[in-house]
Amino acid sequence: MITILGPTASGKTSLATALAARMGGAEIISADSRQVYRGMDIGTGKDLADYETAEGKIPYHLIDIAEPGTKYNLYEYQRDFRAVYEDIRKRGKHPILCGGTGLYIEAVLKGYQLSPVPQNASLRKTLEGQSLEALTVVLKDLKAKTGSKMHNKTDVDSCQRAIRAIEIETYNLEHPMPLREMPPVDSLVIGVNIDRDLRREKITHRLRKRLETGMIEEVKGLLDRGIPAEDLIYYGLEYRYVTEYVIGRTTYDQMFRNLEIAIHQFAKRQMTWFRGMERRGFTIHWIDAMLPLETKIRQILALWQ
Structure with missing residues (x-):
């Protein structure tokens, strides 16, 4: 398997899609803890158009598989990843894991032994x-x-x-119990490295664009469907701050400023996690996000071969 990870706004999905198209017969497995929810599209950056290529749509998995308002967890992700991964391999295709949720990525690559935990x-x-x-x-x-x-x-x-x-x-x-069998997955791990200042610039630009193209209306729609505000706030980042604005807890300017800071901090935490993965024994091959797409693909394929 090939894994493509990186912080938010680094261009992971478009790179994974182009790589899948070049390889032929490749399918993408999402590693994003919030894109699993249906209807939470703009706020999670679920740009499904990114999976389109000149040759057609690249198959993707583990997006839109849970209802908003529910609490999808790491155990469920690991279980669902394994089912998809084995199905892709059984059909003779190449799985490409792509996302920025480091815990999800590490759990499936290392084979964390988890068990379902009910609410108490x-x-x-x-x-x-x-x-x-x-x-x-x-x-x-x-x-x-x-x-x-x-x-x-x-x-x-x-x-x-x-x-x-x-x-x-x-x-x-x-409740001590025997460990659940979940074998580790051998993977070439590619990290997309983006300059900190450029990343911040892209995050701010993208946030403005999302707010202008329906993110507030998306949150209002979720609330109108009966999803409690506190459930949306639980998801953090865009859903927390936009929901607080919609229900009148903050002004638009406060929402934008606080959300912008929170996303910058989130991207920093993502990079801290990825560096921690290296300390925990992972080899991550970092490539420059600003290189031409063709150059990045050539570098990945050279490592893959």
Whole structure:
């Protein structure tokens, strides 16, 4: 398999699509934790036109597979990835994993051994109303008991996420079980490296364009469908800040400024995760995002061969 990763606005999808077209018989598996949700299109950057080539549409997978308002998780992604990966291989095609959710990528490449964790209503009630700082202390204590590392900062970027992480660690502590078989996947890993200032410029430009082309209307439509505002806020970034604007918690200017900062910080965290993957034993072959597309494809194919 070939994996193409990189921060937001680095051009991963268009590169993966061009590479798939060049290879012939290749299909793309998305590694994006929010593009799994139907109807959450503009805010997640679900540019399906990116999968179109002169020769036709490149098949893609694990996009639009969950209902908005639900909490699709890492276990489900790993399960769904494995089913798609094996199907693509069985049909004699080449899978290309592409995305920016480092945890998802690392989980399927390393073969994390996970198990489904149900919601614990009574535990959630005891944690309700606690500060993020207090929840973080609880989570750190649990992780020390289960031997789990506190390296995933997204566990504690909101109270809801911290509570879910506590729920998972509590379940693992109370329900030890045999590891689920999920073999690692051998993959050539390509990283798309984009200059920090250029990345920031592209993020700001893209944010303005998304707001001008329907992102606010998309959020209003999701709310009109009956999805609670707090469920949309849970997804973070665009859905958090635009929802808060739509329901009147912030002004447009506050929303834009805070969201712009949050996306810049998110891209920085993505790069921190990818560098951490290298420290954890992954070899990532970095290529310059600004090279001509043909040059990037030639570099990848040379490594692949």
